Amino acid sequence: MTETTLSHADNREPTAFTQEELGWLPWLEPFPADQLTERHWAGLVDASRAKSPYFLLLARDPDVLQARTKTDKDIFYNTSNGLPRAERELAATATSRSNGCIFCASVHSRFATQYSKRGADVQRLLDEGIGADIDSRWNAIIAASVALTDTPIAFGAEQIGALRAAGLDVGEIVDVINGAAFFNWANRLMLSLGEPTPPAKS
């Protein structure tokens, strides 16, 4: 049987970057929730993710999903040292803004605001784009994330110099690299396997 894609003719895709909470609809059939095996549950890592069509779709290859989720959590939530949470989320937002992932940018700009309490600055990145002039430290993190997101990759001595000048140590720069690199993974899945939906309240 040849499978077909799913269509969502009634959905009005968001047309601007926002910090509001968006939904997401898959273009391919997620793995059926009532057929999840132990291997699939291990892949989902958190049982609550079985409610998400995105994670249920990725659960079709559960081993990759499991490893990916654990990488994600350590890069963003392991705050034992290194870059503050807010700035890891800033790297994720800048990467998503550059790749054009409205969904990922909504989630991680919200986190960036939550941890930095600088909602207006975060919003400027969303509204004005990757050239927004915020302050030297945030500008350096945004520019480094964007250079790493370019294909071919444009990250090098110039970006590292700017991060150093803005006060980041080598460990913090590794966190910028990890955060931006990881969102090049996440953005491509989110953008290519489905589409965002408008905020629930609108």
Place this chain on the structure above:
Amino acid sequence: MSTHIPDVIDHLAGIQSGSNLDVLRNQRPQARENAQKSYLALFAPEFPGDVTALERYAVATFVAGLHGQPHVTEFYSAELQRLGHPRRTDVIDTEIALGAAKGPYGAYPEGPLTVENEQGPVYQVSADNRERLGARLTAALEHAHLLVLHPRDASPAALQKLLDAGWSTTDIVTLSQLVSFLSFQIRVVAGLRALADASAVETNDAEYTQIFTGVLASGAV
């Protein structure tokens, strides 16, 4: 075999055990260990499904080539060469040259962001190579190009092309993870290499300063 390398990111970034970057990478042990597990799940899968090793390495070589990272491209192409007819790697090399572009580009949904739309090529496998690669791999390379260089142009129609070429829904999830994972792995490698180069310059400067200060103190200049 490349799947026996304990940590492919270290291998590709030239990170030595006990070096500064090794110590720093250990501060995110789960991220490090699971980046390797992702690599193994994609290139030495316990449950490969219907995506062949040849398909995995052919797409990986193409993706690394589009990123302009020669040593990563060689790493995946060496395995492709081992698996298939050596000429297969020449075919992929030709396609990398044909597909090379500067990204991310693409179009936004109709609205205020369309002023940011950036034009770029829609890549198609060359007529000569379509038959050599077959329908499945041809569709996979065209989709990989979309994901690497202009992911915001993705659409249900792009997925339908894969389904029509014989990729199942589950195969497409694996293919999408493979291309997206490589987009991550290659950037970590490039980022850490750049950092190692920059640190080497600083270390040399520090050594130089120390030697120079020593020379000054000795009154030799």
